[in-house]
Amino acid sequence: MEQFELLMNGMGVVLSGYHIMIMIAGILLGILVGVLPGLGAPNGVALLLPLTFSMEPISAIILLSCMYWGALFGGSITSVLFNIPGEPSSIATTFDGHPLAKQGKAGEALIAAFSSALLGALAGVVLITFLSSYIARFALSFSSPEFFAVFVLAFGSFIGLTKTAPLKTVCSMMLGFAIAAIGMDTVSGNIRLTFDIPDLLRGIDFEVAVIGLFGIGEILCTVEESLVFRGERTRITFKMFFSTILKLPRYWATWLRSTLIGCWMGITPGGPTAASFLSYSVAKRVSKTPEKFGKGAIEGVIAPEAGDHAAGTSALLPMLTLGIPGSATAAVMLGGLMVWGLQPGPTLFVEQQDFVWGLIASMYLGNVVGLIVVLATIPLFAAILRIPFSIIAPIIIIICSIGAFSVNNSLFDVGLMLVFGVFGYFFKKLNYPIAPLVLAAVLGDRAEDAFRQSMLFSDGDLLIFWSNPLVGTLTTMGIAFAFLPLISKLFSKSLGFGSKKQ
Structure with a gap:
């Protein structure tokens, strides 16, 4: 099988002492990012990104992806022990994880969380292994109209599948498009939205925006909350580990159902947070004992x-094959690929096979290594959480400033980071989603280029986006997703669902 041979070649690239050390370092950093409220996977990856500019692309992506896995694992520690989700996607874990910890079953809850997380992640990697090549080959036939239609589908899906107000998602996305438009127009060479500020001629680097939005913005929000964390203590033994593992097969249906939901939400722009909530709600709905949920199930x-x-x-699948990220963290990684001189999309699988399959191989190894590392370091990271946040917050701000400065060695970027930090703070307080902004900021210029090239091919005829069944289907689906909230609202009103109860 071709995929298996390519995967073995990837294993050959990854299986070296240097890359194993990078995996462990990335996972440890990721766990730290995950357990500290105010950071999170997107910001952690963005902070580390400038440090990877001098690395080989395969080493850099292994480091960033392992930090991602570590952050996802780390968020579970705080959710179970402290009832504080280190990651937004870990919020649903607090519903039953912390009640289990209060019952003296913190170790059992953590082992169940990490084991199911590992199996879920490996299912996503298997999906990438066997589907990525086919999707990439299919996408090789894409031209400008098809690529623009894919962008429309990505943007429309974010609007249609959002759990917040669709109008807020649109506003967030519009701001992202405005950020992407700053600087020199790649088609005409005109200068746009620089306001006679020379430092804006090169545009706004997405790393600076992401560090401010996720890092400084989260810090400002977290400072308003409790500065000292108290939680349950735990110690994991081999006996506890194996006894818990032996109990898990009886919940295979829950795992399988949740994994399928997660894979679908990763490929579409739903993301990990929506997947975790949806998986939890479905598990509760089909359970024979739903009354136990919320009390330690x-x-x-x-x-x-x-x-x-x-x-x-799974969010990395559309990012690698189509250049469309399925989550905020995948969007940051997408920007990293561009910085390293790699063009995400179907040609990546032809021109950079060692890179692509080395990354996929590292996903298998990274998640297994991550499980081992996180089980061994739970007491250490639980102790770090008891440090007052008034001490940790200034350290994080300094790290953010260094990361922003290192992008272009410019103090102007540090100022921009602070401005975006204020934006991020108000976005959080007003419940505006940041992920659509990041998506639009990263993909906005590429979507614009694809649109303008399509208009040049067709002499300005918009019907080019319905010129064949593929592009027509993608465009129609994107528009349908964008208007889905409005259609649903009108449909509900027409059936009388929106009327007041008698």
């Missing part, structure tokens, strides 16, 4: 963790 830990990690891994 082990299924309430397995479901969100399996869905979360399956979605987090």
Whole structure:
């Protein structure tokens, strides 16, 4: 089988002492990012990105992806022990994870969380292994109209599948498009939205925007909350580990259902957070004992963790094959590929086979190594959480500033980071989603180029986006997703669902 041979070649690239050390370092950093509220996987990856500019692309992506896995694992520690989700996608884990910890079953809850997360992540990697080549080959036939239609589908899906107000998602996305338009127009060479500021001629680097939005913005929000964390203590033994593992097969249906939900939400722009909530709600709905949920049901830990990690891994599939990220973290990684001189999309599988299959191989190894590392370091990271946040917050801000400065060695970028930090703070307080902004900022210029090239081919005729069944289907689906909230609202009103109860 071709995929198996390519995977073995990838294993040959990854299996070296240097790359194993990078995996462990990335996972440890990721766990730290995951357990500290105020950071999170997107910001952790963005902070580390400038440090990878001098590395080989395969080493850099292994480091970033392992930090991603570590952050997803780390968020579970805080959710179970402290009832504080280190990651937004870990919120659902708190519903039953912390009640289990209060019952003295913290170790059992953590082992169940990590084991189901590992299996969910591996399912996502298997999906990438066997589907990525086919999707990439199919996408090789794409021209400008098809690529623009894919962008429309990605943007429309974010609007149609959002759990927040669709109008807020649109506003967030519009701001992202405005950020992407700053600087020199790649088609005409005109200068746009620089306001006579020379430092804006090169545009706004997405790393600076992401560090401010996720890092500084989260810090400002977290500072308003409790500065000292207290939680349950735990110690994991081999006996506890094996006894818990032996209990998990009885929940195979919960894991399988949640993994399928996670894979779907990762490929579409639903993301890990939506996957974890949806997995939890479905598990509760089909359970024979739904009254136990929220009081310490082990299924309430397995479901969100399996869905979360399956979605987090699957989100890399559209990013690698089509250049469309399925999550905020995947969007940051997409920008990293561009910085390293790699063009995400179908040609990546032809021109950079060692890179692509080395990354896929590292996903298998990274998640297994991540499980081992996180089980061994739970007490250490639980102790770090008891440090007052008034001490940790300034350290994080300094790291953010260094990361922003290192992008272009410019103090102007540090100022921009602070401006975006204020934006991120108000976005959080007003419940505006940041992921659509990041998506639009990263893909906005590529979507614009594809649109303008299509208009040049067709002499300005918009019907080019319905010129064949493929592009017509993608465009129609994108528009349908964008208007789905409005259609649903009108449909509900027409059936009388929106009327007041008598």
